[in-house]
Amino acid sequence: MEREGERPVNTSGIRPVKIVFLIHNVYGIGGTIRTTLNLAAALADRHQVEIVSMLRHRERPRFEIDPRVTVVPLVDIRAGSDDTADPMFTEPATVFPAAEKRYRQYSRLTDRRAEDYLRRCRAEVIIGTRPGLNVYLARFGPSRAVRIAQEHLTHDSHVKKLRAELARHYAGLDAVVTTTEADAAVYRARMPLPGVRVLAVPNSVPEPAVPPSDGTARIIAGAGRLVRGKRFDLLIEAFADVAAKYPDWVLRVYGGGPDRERLQRLIDDRGLGGQATLMGARSPIETEFAQASIVVSASDAESFGMTLVEAMRCGVPVVSTDCPLGPAEIIRHGVDGLLVPVDDGEALTAAMLGLITDDSARRRMGEEARVSARRFDPAPIARTYEELFTALVAGRRARRRGALWHTRLRPALRGALRR
Structure with a gap:
């Protein structure tokens, strides 16, 4: 564990939970990294937040990370690291989907580290941020946790083979979150996932720390x-x-x-x-x-x-x-x-x-x-996610009550009536 986050102060009445984000490489530059860090910082106001970076290619992240957020790198790909000397580092991944665009950057070592981390993970909420990581989440994530697949790409940007594989794995998750309503509609129409909530939540962008443009510069x-x-x-x-x-x-x-x-x-x-x-x-x-x-x-x-x-x-x-x-x-x-x-x-x-x-x-x-x-703004986006967490937990409880009724209470009642 690279950095321990501070314990969040909760003044909202919302029960604090541990939330984990799975990300490709938090040490780089990109839109998914920016929006994940924005959301993580907003959620850290009330929750314990951890970002698990599958890869690490440099000493420090390019973007500033809220000190309350813990960063956990899994595979160090810097030249000369112990991980690059591991024999599994050069063997192709067998769990990470071969049709995923980042496949060549993954290995059996990445598969193993992701599995080991997720099998031990005690978080109440785990969020994957790209298709291959969502497969890890579906395969290895603890069933007691709320498991959410974020799609920062689009349904139609995935090749047909990957979409078929994702459909199998996404069916076992709690929710799929796209960044636009249009893409959520495509998922609902073309990738039916009974019992899985499919919805859109936009990316968050905080207010900049610089004065706004005055519109005069050419x-x-x-x-x-x-x-x-x-x-x-x-x-x-x-x-x-x-x-x-x-x-x-x-x-x-x-x-x-x-x-x-x-x-x-x-x-x-x-x-x-x-x-x-x-x-x-x-x-x-x-x-x-x-x-x-x-x-x-x-x-x-x-x-x-x-x-x-x-x-x-x-x-x-x-x-x-x-x-x-x-x-x-x-x-x-x-x-x-x-x-x-x-x-x-x-x-x-x-x-x-x-x-x-x-x-x-x-x-x-x-x-x-x-x-x-x-x-x-990150604050209302974070509240939307908190509402989603609450709804998914409530839905799980309702399904458990329904299962209890059908497997135990209903047969017992029938037996009592027959007597």
């Missing part, structure tokens, strides 16, 4: 992993038309990833070297968003859209593709941001130009965005 920002699905190439192409008309505006793209070299070549080919810059990863990203006047997302698909909410909390209007499944549940078109069709560079350019040329609309949308984004 900066457009984008952020995310530099991969093809995020369509930063489309954003750069659309910005090229903006830069031709307004050369005093600049584009800053934050993030790292395998597409960096291709995107840099595109910037160079379009002659945008002085106006479009790949800034690298930044944490916290709100510090950068607060310096911008517009944030743009050109993604082909989003399971939620953390950067959209983070920008809105900074008082910045967002231009986003109306892609499945998150943006339309976050942005109110024309009120606190703009939605444009997927893969439509001309619409993206027009939306940016509209905000650039209308200072009052840009500032009005920025203020509306800041107000609207308060619904993603």
Whole structure:
């Protein structure tokens, strides 16, 4: 155990419990990590919270972690660690699903450590945060605990083979939580799970520690992993038309990833070297968003859209593709941001130009965005989870009473009546 959390102070009347989150690698950077840490900190106000990181690749996490939250790494993949010398470290995982995108990062050692931890776990609530970890939870998690599968990806982003495997394992859990109502509806329609509650709870984003944008800086920002699905190439192409008309505006793209070299070549080919810059990863990203006047997302698909909410909390209007499944549940078109069709560079350019040329609309949308984004504050999201925990426990008790009636009381009553 790496760090002991402080005992939470409970003033709400809610019974404190131990809550465990299973996460791929809390030492990295990503939306699932950010939202898990946000929720964990909010729940730590009333509960004992532990984050179990399957992998550990560096000494300290990139994101700040609430000191009340305990971090437990299971497999140390740093060069020279004892775990990398374990023979099981090089053997393929047999429990973690082979069709899961992270499969190559897992091993028999990860399988073994996850099983050992979960078999001994005394938590009342255990929450998995990606499909493979939810399989661990279903296979090894104690049946006395409330077991919840979070889906930070989407149903349709999983290949058919993985969906079939998840259906078998999710059937034994208490709940599946998606980040959008649209995705929850897809799960209900395409992965029937009798007796398992399927619902949507959005990701949480705290109020930033920086002053909001005043909307005057001639900066457009984008952020995310530099991969093809995020369509930063489309954003750069659309910005090229903006830069031709307004050369005093600049584009800053934050993030790292395998597409960096291709995107840099595109910037160079379009002659945008002085106006479009790949800034690298930044944490916290709100510090950068607060310096911008517009944030743009050109993604082909989003399971939620953390950067959209983070920008809105900074008082910045967002231009986003109306892609499945998150943006339309976050942005109110024309009120606190703009939605444009997927893969439509001309619409993206027009939306940016509209905000650039209308200072009052840009500032009005920025203020509306800041107000609207308060619904993603961690406190109400944490209360929603607490209500879910309570409902799931109550449901279990009702099912046990029903089982007792059918297996013991009802036959006994029939026997008494026959006598």
